[in-house]
Amino acid sequence: MGDRVTLQTIADELGVSRTTVSNAYNRPDALGAELRARILAVADRLGYRGPDAAARGLRTGHRGAIGLLFTEDLRFVFEDADTTGFLQGVADASVQAGTGLMLLPSPPDLEGASTAVTSVAVDGHLVFSVAADDPALEAIVAMGLPLVIVDEPDLGARASFVHIDDRAGAKAAAEHLLALGHRRLAVLLGRTGRDGGSGPVDAAREAAWTIRIATERLAGYRDALTAAGLDPDELVVWEAGANDPDRARQATTELLAASPDVTGLLCFSDRVAIGACQGARLTGRRVPEDLSVVGFDDIPRAATWDPPLTTIRQPIVDKGRLAARLLLAAIDGAAPSRVQLPIEPIVRSSTAPPT
Amino acid sequence: MGDRVTLQTIADELGVSRTTVSNAYNRPDALGAELRARILAVADRLGYRGPDAAARGLRTGHRGAIGLLFTEDLRFVFEDADTTGFLQGVADASVQAGTGLMLLPSPPDLEGASTAVTSVAVDGHLVFSVAADDPALEAIVAMGLPLVIVDEPDLGARASFVHIDDRAGAKAAAEHLLALGHRRLAVLLGRTGRDGGSGPVDAAREAAWTIRIATERLAGYRDALTAAGLDPDELVVWEAGANDPDRARQATTELLAASPDVTGLLCFSDRVAIGACQGARLTGRRVPEDLSVVGFDDIPRAATWDPPLTTIRQPIVDKGRLAARLLLAAIDGAAPSRVQLPIEPIVRSSTAPPT
DNA sequence: TCATGGTACTTTATCGATTAAGTTCACATG
DNA sequence: CATGTGAACTTAATCGATAAAGTACCATGA
Numbered sequence: 001m002g003d004r005v006t007l008q009t010i011a012d013e014l015g016v017s018r019t020t021v022s023n024a025y026n027r028p029d030a031l032g033a034e035l036r037a038r039i040l041a042v043a044d045r046l047g048y049r050g051p052d053a054a055a056r057g058l059r060t061g062h063r064g065a066i067g068l069l070f071t072e073d074l075r076f077v078f079e080d081a082d083t084t085g086f087l088q089g090v091a092d093a094s095v096q097a098g099t100g101l102m103l104l105p106s107p108p109d110l111e112g113a114s115t116a117v118t119s120v121a122v123d124g125h126l127v128f129s130v131a132a133d134d135p136a137l138e139a140i141v142a143m144g145l146p147l148v149i150v151d152e153p154d155l156g157a158r159a160s161f162v163h164i165d166d167r168a169g170a171k172a173a174a175e176h177l178l179a180l181g182h183r184r185l186a187v188l189l190g191r192t193g194r195d196g197g198s199g200p201v202d203a204a205r206e207a208a209w210t211i212r213i214a215t216e217r218l219a220g221y222r223d224a225l226t227a228a229g230l231d232p233d234e235l236v237v238w239e240a241g242a243n244d245p246d247r248a249r250q251a252t253t254e255l256l257a258a259s260p261d262v263t264g265l266l267c268f269s270d271r272v273a274i275g276a277c278q279g280a281r282l283t284g285r286r287v288p289e290d291l292s293v294v295g296f297d298d299i300p301r302a303a304t305w306d307p308p309l310t311t312i313r314q315p316i317v318d319k320g321r322l323a324a325r326l327l328l329a330a331i332d333g334a335a336p337s338r339v340q341l342p343i344e345p346i347v348r349s350s351t352a353p354p355t
Numbered sequence: 356m357g358d359r360v361t362l363q364t365i366a367d368e369l370g371v372s373r374t375t376v377s378n379a380y381n382r383p384d385a386l387g388a389e390l391r392a393r394i395l396a397v398a399d400r401l402g403y404r405g406p407d408a409a410a411r412g413l414r415t416g417h418r419g420a421i422g423l424l425f426t427e428d429l430r431f432v433f434e435d436a437d438t439t440g441f442l443q444g445v446a447d448a449s450v451q452a453g454t455g456l457m458l459l460p461s462p463p464d465l466e467g468a469s470t471a472v473t474s475v476a477v478d479g480h481l482v483f484s485v486a487a488d489d490p491a492l493e494a495i496v497a498m499g500l501p502l503v504i505v506d507e508p509d510l511g512a513r514a515s516f517v518h519i520d521d522r523a524g525a526k527a528a529a530e531h532l533l534a535l536g537h538r539r540l541a542v543l544l545g546r547t548g549r550d551g552g553s554g555p556v557d558a559a560r561e562a563a564w565t566i567r568i569a570t571e572r573l574a575g576y577r578d579a580l581t582a583a584g585l586d587p588d589e590l591v592v593w594e595a596g597a598n599d600p601d602r603a604r605q606a607t608t609e610l611l612a613a614s615p616d617v618t619g620l621l622c623f624s625d626r627v628a629i630g631a632c633q634g635a636r637l638t639g640r641r642v643p644e645d646l647s648v649v650g651f652d653d654i655p656r657a658a659t660w661d662p663p664l665t666t667i668r669q670p671i672v673d674k675g676r677l678a679a680r681l682l683l684a685a686i687d688g689a690a691p692s693r694v695q696l697p698i699e700p701i702v703r704s705s706t707a708p709p710t
Numbered sequence: 711t712c713a714t715g716g717t718a719c720t721t722t723a724t725c726g727a728t729t730a731a732g733t734t735c736a737c738a739t740g
Numbered sequence: 741c742a743t744g745t746g747a748a749c750t751t752a753a754t755c756g757a758t759a760a761a762g763t764a765c766c767a768t769g770a
Binding site (some may be wrong): 047052053057075079085087095099106118 | 410422455459500
């Protein structure tokens with residue numbers, strides 16, 4: 001009596017088979033119109049809620065959703081213009097495919113993390129820029145579902161991989177400053193590992209980084225110095241500890257105090273660059289007159305920031321859309337693939353020749 | 356041989372029962388440490404992917420995720436500061452609870468909509484400001500899972516309900532303009548139904564609205580006029596057709612052309628207000644000197660917009676957090692409840708006495 | 711010596727549906 | 741008239757796991 005209404009309940013009530021009731025929902029052509037109407041009527045009368053998604057998913061093998069794992073705590077995902085741009089692209093592809101988008105909660109602790117990530121039913125996973133040693137990522141890889149990784153980490157042939165040429169992008173950024181005549185450059189990174197340390201970077205710390213694109217971009221900045229005949233070791237390297245304007249502001253004041261002769265600052269992202277501009281002002285410097293600042297990403301705010309940021313654009317919405325499409329294809333049986341998206345230097349007003 | 360590895364495969368291999376293997380994953384204390392280690396080793400060797408989420412969900416009745424349905428096409432959800440603020444709150448609560456967040460794709464068409472929404476396994480649904488006649492909403496209501504509705508629509512006792520006092524908020528906005536001395540006011544609404552019409556609003560159109568808060572806020576604006584001894588029918592009412600700056604800009608130019616003597620504009624949202632400011636400028640008006648503009652919501656951009664917007668703040672992050680908590684409580688068996696969140700008028704520089 | 715209780719497993723019974731392979735029967739065809 | 745065919749259902753076999761109850765064995769204490 002208090003029992004849940006299932007297909008069987010309805011079948012019994014009408015004296016038909018459970019399969020027929022199932023067909024009334026899923027294959028209307030497989031039964032007579034009159035019987036179907038009667039089934040639906042009885043279902044309604046009995047308060048049937050429709051075929052159970054978990055049961056159907058178990059039987060058919062399709063869960064109708066893709067999982068998304070982010071670096072950042074889910075709570076901060078929606079603050080970051082870069083991430084929301086990515087999500088826009090993913091949502092676009094997923095709406096077209098009619099599939100749900102499961103945002104996976106980030107690890108409060110190791111144990112809990114894998115629990116949440118593994119206990120949710122999805123057809124595949126999209127991983128956006130997650131540190132290689134993230135426990136949630138390991139849990140996902142262990143699940144063996146179709147997997148698309150964006151930016152980070154590069155798992156080789158085990159997953160599809162969507163990325164940009166970070167090294168070339170960084171090189172272009174540094175070349176821009178060098179072409180303007182800057183000689184004393186600094187780099188301000190955001191997050192370089194799961195636990196972001198902050199402060200000046202030495203070789204030992206650099207070796208411990210688990211964020212691939214931090215290493216790549218730093219290499220790119222150095223490439224530009226080398227190509228210009230300068231000593232790449234002269235580059236001042238700092239990390240803010242997070243891809244966050246507040247942390248970047250703080251780090252910038254420290255950086256400029258430690259290396260007051262720096263005239264050009266290469267930032268890991270536009271969010272970092274925004275913080276850097278604020279930090280520079282706190283030390284009494286004007287941007288770009290006293291300090292040129294270059295960002296990365298070209299988030300919407302970059303164009304409207306004061307001053308508008310010189311940056312390296314990457315097609316973040318396309319990145320999301322493409323990643324989702326690759327995942328949906330992989331779920332349909334396609335083989336993993338690797339795609340590199342184009343970048344484009346955007347020169348605005350946060351850079352100028354040194355004075 | 357190509358068969359999938361399940362608990363049974365491992366159980367057979369070791370000559371133990373399936374339950375014991377299950378316990379190795381879910382109740383480590385229920386078996387000996389040595390046997391558990393052997394089970395895990397065999398599982399690893401055989402390439403077992405861990406307990407299947409759909410099967411576990413079916414058996415336990417817990418799906419480990421909550422579904423989110425939005426008004427807007429999922430593609431635009433991440434553009435809207437109001438929605439992302441809400442998502443921040445939801446994510447906060449959901450990370451704490453360790454549950455997945457399933458973003459539900461919006462209806463491309465009626466048939467497809469319900470399919471996607473109903474074929475995904477969740478423990479309950481969160482509905483954010485969806486028109487009462489939305490087919491996806493109807494499908495969700497029919498599923499009979501725990502349900503929390505935010506803003507729209509009010510389903511009475513069938514679901515928990517989180518909202519603000521829209522009418523009082525609107526009244527406060529209008530009172531502010533009246534107190535400044537404005538007498539000729541206009542209202543610019545965003546979306547008033549599933550298919551947003553745009554243009555001047557008459558009684559017939561108003562009667563067809565399916566967005567509760569449009570009706571509520573308009574009533575609030577009129578309340579203020581009435582309370583000030585003015586004729587509420589003198590209020591010029593337009594709708595932009597969407598909660599979107601571009602549409603609002605266009606509508607504002609038309610509104611000001613049709614009613615050039617308007618000195619105060621009450622906007623449905625800050626996004627509409629931002630578009631309205633742009634539209635006013637297009638007609639050669641300055642804000643606030645020639646036209647005072649009031650928004651609603653107090654999104655982050657409201658404070659940094661030029662001019663900073665006078666608006667009615669609502670605690671959007673709290674709204675998301677509270678809604679998610681109510682849903683999680685309902686999933687745990689709590690009864691539906693209704694909560695009204697506080698609002699607060701914020702006076703900035705987009706309003707001034709008429710000149 | 712024997713009841714008592716805990717540990718470490720096993721047995722049995724589902725969770726709610728879908729799919730592939732029948733079965734039945736009416737009806738058209740050569 | 742025997743046969744073939746399609747429509748409309750039914751039967752049987754899973755999908756992969758968990759929960760509750762049951763069994764066997766060993767140690768303990770009176």
